[in-house]
Structure formats: C-alpha cells, structure tokens
Amino acid sequence: MTSTVPIPADGHAPLAPGTPGVFTRLESFGVRGLDGGSLSLMYHKLGPRPRGVRLKGLYVPARLFRQQLRDLQRAGYRSVSMHGLASDGEARRVALTFDDGFVNVLTHGLEPLRESGFHAIQFLVSDLLGKTNLWEQQQGEASEPLMDASQIRDWMAAGHGIGAHTRTHPWLTRIPLAEAREEILGSKARLEDLFGVPILHFCYPYGDWNPAVRDLVEEAGFVTACTTEPGLNRPGGDPFRLRRLTARYASRNWANFGRLLRRWLG
Ligand SMILES: [Zn+2]
Numbered sequence: 001m002t003s004t005v006p007i008p009a010d011g012h013a014p015l016a017p018g019t020p021g022v023f024t025r026l027e028s029f030g031v032r033g034l035d036g037g038s039l040s041l042m043y044h045k046l047g048p049r050p051r052g053v054r055l056k057g058l059y060v061p062a063r064l065f066r067q068q069l070r071d072l073q074r075a076g077y078r079s080v081s082m083h084g085l086a087s088d089g090e091a092r093r094v095a096l097t098f099d100d101g102f103v104n105v106l107t108h109g110l111e112p113l114r115e116s117g118f119h120a121i122q123f124l125v126s127d128l129l130g131k132t133n134l135w136e137q138q139q140g141e142a143s144e145p146l147m148d149a150s151q152i153r154d155w156m157a158a159g160h161g162i163g164a165h166t167r168t169h170p171w172l173t174r175i176p177l178a179e180a181r182e183e184i185l186g187s188k189a190r191l192e193d194l195f196g197v198p199i200l201h202f203c204y205p206y207g208d209w210n211p212a213v214r215d216l217v218e219e220a221g222f223v224t225a226c227t228t229e230p231g232l233n234r235p236g237g238d239p240f241r242l243r244r245l246t247a248r249y250a251s252r253n254w255a256n257f258g259r260l261l262r263r264w265l266g
Helices: 062-074 082-087 103-116 149-157 177-195 211-219 254-265
Strands: 039-043 093-100 120-124 161-164 201-203 224-226 245-247
Touching: 062 103, 082 093, 082 224, 093 103, 103 120, 103 149, 120 149, 120 201, 149 161, 149 177, 161 177, 177 211
Parallel strands: 039 093, 039 245, 093 120, 120 161, 161 201, 201 224
Antiparallel strands: none
C-alpha cells in the first residue's frame, strides 16, 4: 500500500491526515488508521482525580484503561519492547509507557495489565522516589505520590519495565549542558544501583530535547529515548526520538456532548 503522507527527516511515520493526535479509544482511528508503524502510548496517571487537579485529561479512569487494553487485544495488538519500537516494523505492535512513576498506576494499572497480558514501562524521576510530583506542584498542579523503591519492585515483579526520566524532571534544553548530563547520567546510575538491572530506556521530561541533549542520552548508554511528538515508529527512525500518542480521557466539551446526544437519539 502506498502512502500519501510524507515521511519526515527522522524516518518516523506521521499519522494519516484526519486521525486524532491523542488516544482515547482505538475505534477513533479506523480499522487501519494506526497500521503505518509501531504504536507507543503515553500515559501519566490512572484512576480517580483528586480535588483541584488542573490537567484532568491526564487521569485515565481505570475502566477506560481496561477498555483500551481490551480494544488493543481484540484488534490483535501485541506488546513490543522500546527497542523493538524503533526496529521491529511489524504491524499491530504497541508499547505502553507511563511517565513519572505515579503510585496510582500501580494501584489501578497492574490488574488490567495482567488480564490483557500487555507489558508496560514506567519512566522514573530518580531523586523523587517515594515523594511527590514537585515539578508539577510548582506550576499549581495537585500533589500526587510517586512510587517508592519497594513499590517499584512490585511493579517489576509483575513483569513490567522501568526507565529513566532524569533526577528532578527539569526542562533539559533550558539548563547548562553539564547539568543536563548529570540529570541524565545520574538517574541511570541511581536506578541501576537501586534495582540491579541495566537501565536502557530514557524519556525526555516535557518531551523537551534538542540534538545536544539527544547525544547526551546516547553517550550515557541508553538505547532509546521517548519524546512527546505524536506519530508512529518504524525501522530506520532515530531510536532517540521515539514518537508517542498521549492516552487521555476525552474532555466533556460541547462537540463531544453533541456527538453523545446524536448517538443516544440516533
Ligand atoms: Zn514527566
């Protein structure tokens, strides 16, 4: 099948025109809407939202999460490793990624993951294990606990992976390069010390990267890095620039409300 969608310079696959840039339900993409490459979904938080949350859509209710996994399973999707995302090239492959290491992912995610047989990875902020999302609270977001070392061991014991997301969650292109190197290298070393496994996958906080930061990640010994750029991944793409779709709860705006009404009435 030939595609009319141009391939960008980094070799990754953009989404077909008209497909949603975020992921709520698989059905929104049509039968073959995601067949142009391997899919990676970016999650943050699962379960009920505490009072006062600003970015409400980033809390995916456990029921919706379970439904998303069931949809993927029924459509024939199988888990792919982070490395496989960049090199595999087979259709219907998905990597489930969780940024930041929130406890609510352990609480609400383990069971649906076990039921569906999908594998997931959590990107951890190594100086903040067992603490809270300080970088978000500085911008007025509600406090949310992060997994401590023993909870991370529970996550790993269930068969899931971990990766690094820096030491303190800075904007890596806005700090001196030496500091960025320390954030990247330091998080890798700390997680390897604590958990005794090689940490090979990195995720740029806020999706903030540039070529110098990208090279620091490669020099540190990582083999992949995730951005927040939407799109699909295929062989030949830069493994330090993996694309993901944000998995989120659909906000109840008027367009959605109209669609619901039409469904109920029609
Ligand atoms: Zn993050």
